Amino acid sequence: MYCMQPSESDILAQLRKGVLEYCVLARLARAPSYGHQIAEDLGRDDLFGSQGSLYPLLSRLRKQGWAETRWEESPRGAARRYYTLSAEGKASLDRFTAVWARFSGAVNHQLEEAS
Amino acid sequence: MTMPTSARGLSPVVDGYLAELDEHLKGLPDDERAEILSSVEDHIVDELAGQTPPSPSRVREVLDALGPVDSITTAIDKPPTTGKTFDGWWSRVIGVLLGLIGVFLALAFPPIGLVVGVVTIVAGIFLLRQGDRQFGWIVVSLGIAALIVAAVILLTLVSVRSGPIGAAIG
Numbered sequence: 001m002y003c004m005q006p007s008e009s010d011i012l013a014q015l016r017k018g019v020l021e022y023c024v025l026a027r028l029a030r031a032p033s034y035g036h037q038i039a040e041d042l043g044r045d046d047l048f049g050s051q052g053s054l055y056p057l058l059s060r061l062r063k064q065g066w067a068e069t070r071w072e073e074s075p076r077g078a079a080r081r082y083y084t085l086s087a088e089g090k091a092s093l094d095r096f097t098a099v100w101a102r103f104s105g106a107v108n109h110q111l112e113e114a115s
Numbered sequence: 116m117t118m119p120t121s122a123r124g125l126s127p128v129v130d131g132y133l134a135e136l137d138e139h140l141k142g143l144p145d146d147e148r149a150e151i152l153s154s155v156e157d158h159i160v161d162e163l164a165g166q167t168p169p170s171p172s173r174v175r176e177v178l179d180a181l182g183p184v185d186s187i188t189t190a191i192d193k194p195p196t197t198g199k200t201f202d203g204w205w206s207r208v209i210g211v212l213l214g215l216i217g218v219f220l221a222l223a224f225p226p227i228g229l230v231v232g233v234v235t236i237v238a239g240i241f242l243l244r245q246g247d248r249q250f251g252w253i254v255v256s257l258g259i260a261a262l263i264v265a266a267v268i269l270l271t272l273v274s275v276r277s278g279p280i281g282a283a284i285g
Contacts, residue, residue: 035154036161043180048181053190055154059147060191074260081150 013049021066022100023047025093028085029068034074035081057081066092074100122124125167129159135245139188139273151191155181160269210238221265229269232261 006014020042027038035058037049048054061067066089072080085093124130136155140148162177163169179189214235221228235258243251 036155036158037157050180050186051158052155052181052184052187055151055158056187056191058154059150062150063147078157081154 016048020048021061022096023095024057024061024090025066025085028083029090029093032082032084034083038083061089119177120182125163126130126169128178132178135184136187142228143191149244150186155187207247210235210242210250210254211257213238214254214261217258217261221261221268225265225268228261228265229245232258232265
């Protein structure tokens, strides 16, 4: 039976789906930030396929109540929308962190056993 | 040097990109649409800071990194992760009942069974989209079963009414 092998980018795209929002929350837990700065930080770690996909996610996090926004002056004059982690967002991040520790440990264990 | 505060007018390519994005965002609530659009616009301004006018190659580079407008709107379509588990038990009950009724109707009144079968499949797809794989597939299977039963009975009735099968082939 013909079975197409997923490419590295396919695998990466699948893995990003469930974790990107928590990476954004983790970034906000470090310090409030604005879109472009978050895009640069997470982009360096190759955490999303295209930077543009970050912006609907930020909007969604705000609507879910996991992030809050405030306006701050920027060096270029216009006000910037800063995102901060809300208490609910922090609770979600803490839950994810606990689950992720177990999950990644289990995956690593299986991969180590296989190699 | 004064930095631009808006991406509009920086480059016709940027203007086109933002116009296309704005068009794709239609249908979203106004505040969400404005938030995404202004965030993307700010991102472009930040990336192109220090270049007035920006070089076409730099503009292309920035827009390529943002990704096609489709990739932004695709990200919107993903259901938000609320942390809640799917608890639509009523959807399951309705879906399974619909499927069972569909199979019964397929036997008793095949044309109606056919319609109910299609509705059941749609209900099953709804459950699958909600992440309820187990019941989703059960409901889809019931819908397909209703469709097959109804189709077989209808075809049999048609062939019987139109005379012996051998005569029909001949």
